[in-house]
Amino acid sequence: MVKSETIKKKFGRVVILGRPNTGKSTLLNAIMSQKVAITSPLPQTTRKNSRVVFSDERGKIIFSDTPGIINKINDLVGKRVNTEAPKELGRGNVIVCVVDISRPKSDEENKVIGLVRKSDSRKILVYNKTDAAIGSKDHMAEYNYLEDEFDKVISVSAIKEKNVKGLINYIFELLPEVDEENIEKDIEITEAKNRPVISMNSREYIAELIREKAYLFLRKEVPYSINVEVTKVQDKQKLILIQATIYTTADRYKKMVIGKGGKKIKEIGYNARKELELMSRRKIFLELTVQIDPHWPERVISN
Numbered sequence: 001m002v003k004s005e006t007i008k009k010k011f012g013r014v015v016i017l018g019r020p021n022t023g024k025s026t027l028l029n030a031i032m033s034q035k036v037a038i039t040s041p042l043p044q045t046t047r048k049n050s051r052v053v054f055s056d057e058r059g060k061i062i063f064s065d066t067p068g069i070i071n072k073i074n075d076l077v078g079k080r081v082n083t084e085a086p087k088e089l090g091r092g093n094v095i096v097c098v099v100d101i102s103r104p105k106s107d108e109e110n111k112v113i114g115l116v117r118k119s120d121s122r123k124i125l126v127y128n129k130t131d132a133a134i135g136s137k138d139h140m141a142e143y144n145y146l147e148d149e150f151d152k153v154i155s156v157s158a159i160k161e162k163n164v165k166g167l168i169n170y171i172f173e174l175l176p177e178v179d180e181e182n183i184e185k186d187i188e189i190t191e192a193k194n195r196p197v198i199s200m201n202s203r204e205y206i207a208e209l210i211r212e213k214a215y216l217f218l219r220k221e222v223p224y225s226i227n228v229e230v231t232k233v234q235d236k237q238k239l240i241l242i243q244a245t246i247y248t249t250a251d252r253y254k255k256m257v258i259g260k261g262g263k264k265i266k267e268i269g270y271n272a273r274k275e276l277e278l279m280s281r282r283k284i285f286l287e288l289t290v291q292i293d294p295h296w297p298e299r300v301i302s303n
Ligand SMILES: Nc1nc2c(ncn2[C@@H]2O[C@H](COP(=O)(O)OP(=O)(O)OP(=O)(O)O)[C@@H](O)[C@H]2O)c(=O)[nH]1
Pocket: 018, 019, 020, 021, 022, 023, 024, 025, 026, 027, 038, 039, 040, 041, 042, 043, 044, 045, 046, 047, 066, 067, 068, 069, 128, 129, 130, 131, 132, 156, 157, 158, 159, 160
């Protein structure tokens, strides 16, 4: 009897790591050629690990986007957020460490490098924001000393989607070959399959999108005082009705979230609605309310 040959494909887990604001989520969106993670100019935008599956003819990669690692933690949410990335690290075949070469290296990098050093995964160093690192803003040389710790080094611009394919090629080179039939099983087990691909069924994703707009339109510490919960998604044939609550920790923040004459909340709502409409190709009615709940950070902690 002729034994049928098993087909082997590349497969593994890749953890995207770095300090806040280096462009990890932007890079994942570029890899996936669609928006799977929210991004903003403020550090600590990503609060939870999220996984998505990339696939092409070579195989499949489960990517984990992690919140930026911080050195100084002064609040409950920060504390919780900082435990996320290390949890994911042990599971990665490859660590993709993203640095922002348009900014000088700071002490913040040390904590990330400490984690990278401890891991026995394969490692890729990504110099991101090459488009912005021009003239006096080019700090690549300050990061060069890290190169010895990594299997591969690559320069990219996540926002301009430059050299992202080169990065994917490197990842495939470092991943093991696995029997194709085992890959699907593994993906099911890690529940990575459809998470968190944008979907109107995902209340969590809609909440994230609203939080992204709050990060874009609110200043200073206000974004860190908020959390968003979607309470209702209802298909009303002509439109989709979405109700969501923005929780904030104090009255002064509530006032800032609402803004003069409701200007801010309208701006946040308008931009979230426009994006949801583009995504779903449906008309959306988005109802946003703002509530004070000083205890939301504790709820996030216990999640
Ligand atoms: N110029 C430039 N800006 C970029 C690039 N990649 C990301 N950015 C910007 O950098 C900021 C941070 O990007 P994010 O992707 O949210 O960064 P992050 O590392 O996920 O941040 P946290 O989730 O807070 O850890 C955003 O304003 C992005 O638009 C890039 O290649 N070039």
